[in-house]
Amino acid sequence: MRYLELNSALLHKKNGFFQLEKDLEAAQAFEEEVLLRLRRFSDPLERFQALIQEGYYEDFFARYEAADLLRLYRLAESYPFRFQSFMAVSKFYKDYALKSDDKKLYLERYFERVLAVALHLGQGDVQKAEAYVRAMMEQRYQPATPTFLNAGRARRGELVSCFLLELDDSLNSIGYNLNAAMQLSKIGGGVALNLSKLRARGEPIKGVAHAAKGVVPVAKLLEDAFNYADQMGQRKGAGAVYLNIFHWDVEEFLDTKKINADEKSRLQTLSLGLLVPQKFFDLAEAGEDFYVFAPYSVYRAFGEHLDDMDLDRMYEALVAHPEVKKRPLSARQMLTRIAQTQFESGYPYIVYRSNANRQHPLKALGQIKMSNLCTEIFQLQTPTLVGDAGEVVEAGFDISCNLGSLNIVNVMEQQNLAESVHTAMDALTAVSDASAVRQVPGVWRANQAFHSVGLGVMNLHGFLAKNQIRYESEEARDFVRSFFAAMNYYSLERSMEIARERGQTFHGFEQSEYASGRYFEKYQEDFRPRTETVRKLFEGIPLPSPADWARLKEAVEQHGLYHAYRLAVAPTASISYIQNATPSIQPIVEHVETRTYGNATTYYPMPFLSEETYWFYKSAYHMNMYRVIDLVAEAQQHVDQGISTVLFVTSETSTRELARLYVYAAKKGLKSLYYTRTKNLSVEECLTCAV
Template sequence: MSETLLSFPQALATSSDSSAGLKQVRKRDGRLARFDLARIGTAITKAVTAELGAAAAHELPAHVAQSITDYTERVARWCDLQEQLAVESIQDEVERVLMTAGEHRVARRYVLYRESQAHKRKASATQVRLASGELTALPINALEHWIAQACELHGQAPQAAAITADIVRSLPTEVTPTQLFDATILALRSRVELEPVFTYVAAKLLLDRSDSQLLQNHHGAAILTPLSPSERRAGYQRYFPEYVRAAVARGQLHESMLDYNLEAIAAFIVPERDSLLAYLGVQTLYDRYFLAHEGLRVELPQIFWMRIAMGLALGEQNKLERVKEFYDLLSQLHFTSATPTLFNAGTCHPQLSSCYLSTVEDDLVGIFKAIQDNAILSKWAGGLGNDWTNIRALGATIRGTGGKSQGIVPFLKVVSDAAVAVNQGGKRKGAVCAYLETWHLDIEEFLELRRTTGDERRRTHDLHTANWIPDLFMKRVLARDTWTLFSPNEVPDLHHTYGRAFEQKYLDYEQAADEGRIKLFRRVSAVDLWRKMLTLLFETGHPWVTWKDPSNIRSPQDHVGVVHNSNLCTEILLNNSAEETAVCNLGSVNLGAHITDGVLDLAMLERTIRTAVRMLDNVIDLNFYPTPEAANANLRHRPIGLGLMGFQDALYAMQISYASDRAVQFADESMEAISYFALLASSELARERGKYASFAGSKWDRGYLPIDTIDLVEQERGIKIDVPRTAQLNWEVVRRAIREQGLRNSNVLAIAPTATISNIAGVSQSIEPTYRNLYVKSNLSGEFTQVNEWLVEELKGLGLWSEEMLDQLKYYDGELAPIAEIPAEVKERYRTAFEIEPRWLIECAARRQKWIDMGQSLNLYLAAPSGRKLDEMYFLAWKLGLKTTYYLRTLAATQVEKSTIDVNRFGIQPRWMKNKSASGDIQIDRTLASAPEVCNLGGDCEACQ
């Protein structure tokens, strides 16, 4: 056929003048209209043109125009045979004709055209009710433009039309601006699992709404007109000084915040750094951290970071210089202060410390003072650790009345209830961990406090518990020997000694019991008690396993007291007494942000740590102390706890599997570098500001660094600790600095869980392996689909990422092992927490412990726990010299929702699908899920971060 071009009107003129043209068509609204065959031709022509990509719709090749005429005539003949015609049925027939003719791609274009038209009709039918009560048409074009702008920043602009269509389809006929915004965010979040970058698009839109409320003083539909970068910068310049002055006037910020040149500080703000935040991070900040007034958040991310920086620089000489330094570190997410600092910096109650450790005295005044102190400290967002070993056991004689003691359990019930009643200022649940030494006569009841069966009056479901275990007990378990339980009022010095001195005193008391000089005691099998500890740990998640002797023997502050317990998250190890409530001040380096071209950037890490240590030291002087005992301890010893997060991200960036010798070596080398720079930074501060008050006589003063103290534990224990003492850096530099200048801080290093601040930074928690490559995270801000962005990018590079691959990930609960298409090397690097043998986590932790003066919040994972595996795991941790462990995690009964996939496609069952009942319902094997998936802090284990 000739390629002579015909105009579109000529093509339609060739169609037959069917009698269908005399018919009437019922419209969607019920009206009748004359049947117009040309409209069908127009629709088919548009579909063909869209597929061909023709430059002009009115010029088509002759054979194409003839085909359009033919398809139009077929539809006309069908219409001629119908008694009644409706718009939808005619459109259905157009689709059928195109499909019958083999025009599948044209038919697809026609379907999209129908959807587009339906979308426009829906949009025109939807109205927005503004705050004034006025109804206005849904601004569909503005909505799509707003979404397109956010998508364009992340290379997803072509998706804007489809996202807009999804939003419009989900809307009722009348919406509020808030409902429109929520529908927009939902449409974006539904795409995150296939394309993780949409989490940043959603974050951008959430910030646009806040911008409109604060920087433009607009509400509601103003979110559809986002600010340009220059307008945002100008908006910050205007709003920031107003915000500070207004917050001071309301009593939210301290009046000293007005001492700054606010206009100069506003110029330091870099609005573009908002793009570093994912949706979960922005939502977390919005829900839990931003200051609010009359229900409206009055902070934006960069204002928030600047408020923290200002709050931590109040005591500095060069305030402006330090504010910029602190702000740059925080806003680039290289380091993040702990949650209490983020909550309270710059406010009228700057309680910036994270953890408080107290010991409870054995009298009613001491007991109820401890409970009162817990309430006061918890109110200001502190995480609490209480030592209860001093309290006499059940059945012990009460000196004052001659009666018999009820032991520790009734008091712990009160502690538990008080923690619930005082919910950290309404921002998160209060939380306390009670510690008890293993020789205490009430230890067996203590182990059962979290059980869901038994006498409820002797259960504490909201109290965390931890065993404070002496090395002698572990030796007795190894020897399958007996263990003697005592009441502390009859063995008062056991609690205040450790190592060989403890062993000698314990043996003396056992002899005294044999000779009848001690009446209240009980002998048990050490193996049976150990087995009960592990059984209850598996069943209830508590008590946690922590060790008294390495915590004390390696303590740099052994000259001023005994470490009686740890904190809520088991990483802080500081001495306490009736006069001193130990305090620690936390923050974490984002290790993943310090990998450059696959290598740890030591220069960047040094800069980060020098600033971070200064910020943490400032906390001590600026802090609001809820109790005098806390002030006494913190100002005298000045401990800080610099930790890390994003360890797994660093491994991904370096293409290292967590389950490998390379990961163990990197754990060693990275922690060595952090320790090296942190100790140097503290020594530099000592030169500038002076040594901490109790420096004289400390291990630091005696020439001991953390790596030197492994040998001390080995000597006291009498058992080899198989951890290499090798080093990569020149530690003589550090030793010389401490000899000449001392240290500003008694303790410098501790690795906290970082659950919430990791969400903000968008990196893996603390030293944790990836939980799952795809899962739903639940916390106080809601539920968030989490997909491993590193994995998605790698699979994209291999051409393997698709909806099919996503379905397989869902089916296999985020594990790669059963997916045949994925290369073995990739599977190895993306093993998840339950696929990694616990020994790798313990080996990495042991290498870090070489360099840390306090401890680590070390979670351990078991896919299929058994008594043997638990025993081996915890004994390995003890033998390698670890001080503490944290949660034991086993597989949960709940998994990724699979209702959207065909579970029959993949051939085998995931391990959690034990079998199916006769009705076809899945039966969950709950033996794999006895321990809780998360703690009772609303999905946030990070009570002190």
């Protein structure tokens, strides 16, 4: 195929640099092929009518006047949009564009997919639909894949596709959550489950000693369930399980990711995460042992589950209690063991539970106990009470992830930060309002109560490189500090306005630190830029002053907030390609990324790559990970949920050094670490880095 040849030709350097024009030629060649397979219509209204009648689109005429549909169509079409890479155009048409049932014809171009999404989210409000069209066509805001893919389609999946469930210590709960995970996987959801309440291997059941089989067999059941409920073979089911590091079975849990693990216990496709309170790091720093506890013995002794306890406060009492079954392990050796497991498999994820709860504005309402598959969601959670017949006796609060991202480059260059955040919050609110997910009552109940959303960003490294700022520099941290403070401000402002407009706040607002005003205390500090370089970047863009924050505090106390949770920085992938963006706030790995899909290899040059920006695109594998953590920490102080953070290490990194990074991230206030990516360095790469 000609476009694949052109795409690969970009690697054939001319005058010592990539032939980037070949990639744009590949994109154009692909679009030419698309046009040959594009279904034609006589006019936009005839197109709407045909696609609605044939069952491809929802009935937009039921909510909008024909004249408004035509005007919005012309608006979307008027943008001189061009895909900026072959990866972007091929990804869009292969994965997102609406196709005929036989897959032979394309029924949408980019602006038509944007329009369908905007019309669906607008729910008949022409003004809002227009704002969504503008934000998406200008590529300031990008909904997450479930929303961008499904909105506006008559036969669609859910607009959210990531869920968090908590198991109670009973067979009823295990069975219920196993079925819930399969139901959510069936509709395209990735599901994370907290196993920390389950009794350990060898604990008694109904007084019978050694009857419990522990957490690993339940994890194996879940892995099989996700492999079975795989969206009709189109997409593999995705699941993750979390366990508290003080749980008796933690060693066995980690062993499931060993390359040489027994096949009966090895977890090949299920992701693993550890929930780590600060007490563990304190013991490791002091060189002391830490105790793991049999959770059912804790429950019998204290009437409270181990995983529901504040272990920073209760640890010594658990150690001292004679009826609590426990055994000591070396805390430092456990850190090394975690690092070794990450070198082998990339797992486990690490959730800094004490940091998450310390920074939690809703701590009076409940605890943050776990995270999701990508470790950026942090919301309070309670388990669902299940009866003997598998019926829901009392729905708990389970979590769904409702995500979207700002493209930092376009928001900054169009000097449109406040409006972009407001529009994004409206779009995410529309998704929350429209999401029922009644397969799991706890998900529905929490969504109705909290209206939680997760606005994130992408293209940070792209923005820094384009402006010739080094990712590890003080200027980069200064930009992140100011940008995220402003993003937080405008998201709070819009949430307050929605609460005022609707006369409704999230459940329990009165008990939150937003209502008491405590949340706003840190914003007595001025988070506007400290360096001259960053001040120039924000010229023409209003940034909130401490006085603005004080006024917002008063408005929030008076009117409340509609959303219990607002911000979360997810690891954007496919949508980053379409936006010509670097993923999330993470550093890039290669100047030209290589991706293989089936038998075809695609090359993706970084956005704005040139001979001038090349040197500002330092690979993450050659970066100082302490400085990367510093940058994430600057953003985290303004993000009410979390930031998906990947560590990049090489063959020269020791397990001891990786363990130090875990401790450093905890001290810097991060709430989680996602994967650890490992790369074997060659001599040539080391020399290139040194130049």
